[in-house]
Amino acid sequence: MRSITNQNLDWKTVLFVLVVVAVFIRFPFFFRDYVDRDESTFILMGQSWVNGHLPYTQLWDLKPPITFLYFALIIKIFGKSFFAIRFFGAVMVALTSLFTYAIAIKFTTKKVAFWTAIFSVFFQSLFGSLQGVMSEHICTFFFVAALYILVHKTDAKWFFTSGLLLGLSVMTKLNMAYPVFCLGLYFLWEGFYEKHALKNIKNLVFMGAGFFVTIACTAIPYYLQGDTQIWWESIFEAPLAYSEGKFHSPWRTLPYVGTIALLLGSGFYLKLIDWKSKNTQLLTIVVIGILISYVQSGKVNGHYLIQLYPFILIPLGMAVAKLPPIQKKYRAVIAVLLILVPMESYLEYGNIISNKIKKDSFYNGEGIDVPRYILGHNLETEHIFFTEYHIGYWVLDETPPTKPATHPSNITREELFPYMNNLRKSGVEELKYIMEVVRPKTLVARKGKKIFDKKLVEYNSYIDAYLEKHYHLEATVGRGLIYQRLE
Incomplete structure (x- = not known):
């Protein structure tokens, strides 16, 4: 030294x-x-x-x-x-x-x-x-x-x-x-x-x-x-x-x-x-x-x-x-x-070793495990909607259902819609378009977390009610929730 x-x-x-x-x-x-x-x-x-x-x-x-x-x-x-x-x-x-x-x-x-x-x-x-x-x-x-x-x-x-x-x-x-x-x-x-x-x-x-x-x-x-x-x-x-x-x-x-x-x-x-x-x-x-x-x-x-x-x-x-x-x-x-100082790194070394032992892969996280489950169980991936873990689009070789959905939180940033050349004018309207027109067969959310910021009551009320009526919970993978459309 x-x-x-x-x-x-x-x-x-x-x-x-x-x-x-x-x-x-x-x-x-x-x-x-x-x-x-x-x-x-x-x-x-x-x-x-x-x-x-x-x-x-x-x-x-x-x-x-x-x-x-x-x-x-x-x-x-x-x-x-x-x-x-x-x-x-x-x-x-x-x-x-x-x-x-x-x-x-x-x-x-x-x-x-x-x-x-x-x-x-x-x-x-x-x-x-x-x-x-x-x-x-x-x-x-x-x-x-x-x-x-x-x-x-x-x-x-x-x-x-x-x-x-x-x-x-x-x-x-x-x-x-x-x-x-x-x-x-x-x-x-x-x-x-x-x-x-x-x-x-x-x-x-x-x-x-x-x-x-x-x-x-x-x-x-x-x-x-x-x-x-x-x-x-x-x-x-x-x-x-x-x-x-x-x-x-x-x-x-x-x-x-x-x-x-x-x-x-x-x-x-x-x-x-x-x-x-x-x-x-x-x-x-x-x-x-x-x-x-x-x-x-x-x-x-x-x-x-x-x-x-x-x-x-x-x-x-x-x-x-x-x-x-x-x-x-x-x-x-x-x-x-x-x-x-790098204690976070030491803990992550332990995490990847543990993941290798349990799942035979160093790659870890719901953004990888959820797509692996979807592919392994032949679930529909076309128009899939990731409200969380949206790196899953990349893993599955899919694209988000709309421009604002590229980053899930952008759906709520309606002040940005005019710059996206987006046809919908409000975030709730965009969310309704995704759920009722695009109608994703598969939707991914996160356990223990609201889909949108907890301050956005209107968004969460709508999607919670819609999921309860039109989807069922197919599987829980780690903290990832995989929903399938009923009809």
Whole structure:
């Protein structure tokens, strides 16, 4: 371990260690049906693209197209492989952490930068539903790579490259437009008030050109199909409508925003973080931009924080480096704590071994077991409706019954219907269309959970009554409930 913590760390050694740590922590989750439901939706959207349908044309979800491109490329090359999707996700986490290390060495020692990168892997992989591949993993990778260029390079061609990467980040998760805009304002200010104004403005122009080239490239396939309207509405208009939804409020973001602002402010006040450094200012501007995006959206899920981790871990590492060295008598305790950090992974290793013994398969979860039961008992799969475990569509090679049903919760987000080109105007009307017109022979729900959010009484009352009258419970597989239509 001494060579890992010494000053002579090179990027190849760091990358090797980061890949090993990322794969070790995330490996047992390679076999899970899903960790977060959003990942299942991304897989469905990627598969639809592989099948020849551009995003938003056959299925629909509230993310820009680069998110789905990641999944489409892997499915195209490796087929339907949970393992491949999660493996390359682990590599991406390692690469994001490598760029975090490369940025951090501009602020502090290689030793501190290395541990910053290790904790970047931890925070992108643990403490919640982060073991799958989320859109935040993808957009953060592109953004950290772009910031690495902005920290280390100064000529126009590299600023153009950073613009391309920033465009990819925004076309993966639209809220990253806020930190991109803040960066643009910072470089504009620097261009007018710092030395070499002409060069700085030129670099900003090249960065902006790269950014808009990426945006334009995502529109080209839709232009060739004559579908630019659905591209514009789905990517840019729908997220604004979503942020104004009934369950979103800026006040709900204050605990996260306030805590991070307090930590950064304390670091500056105590002079543990050097505010006068240009690179520190860049990091701070990025963090501010991301926090503003959270407030604007009125919502902060655990996986949203992936976007912040690299940019707050670096100044945190700078601050910790200025504290007195850890005494030898405490180092063993810290080593034990580090070993215990990935406790979620250890538990999941036990789960996949148990599943292998009981079911002769490492792959586990109702999203896999329920489709296996359906196929084994020759149940009808055409127009099947998964109100839960919707990764089952992928396993069964089926598609959701309607566009809003791509992600089951989208059925209730009627503010998004106009951007889906959906014929129904309300969520209840959409649900009635699925149940009474499409009439799925098989429906899958989850035991002990309402089909829709418990606040949505009208939705739950309707479907509970409809299931009781027109369906019978065929089987319970784990927590999965399999219903069959009576007539």
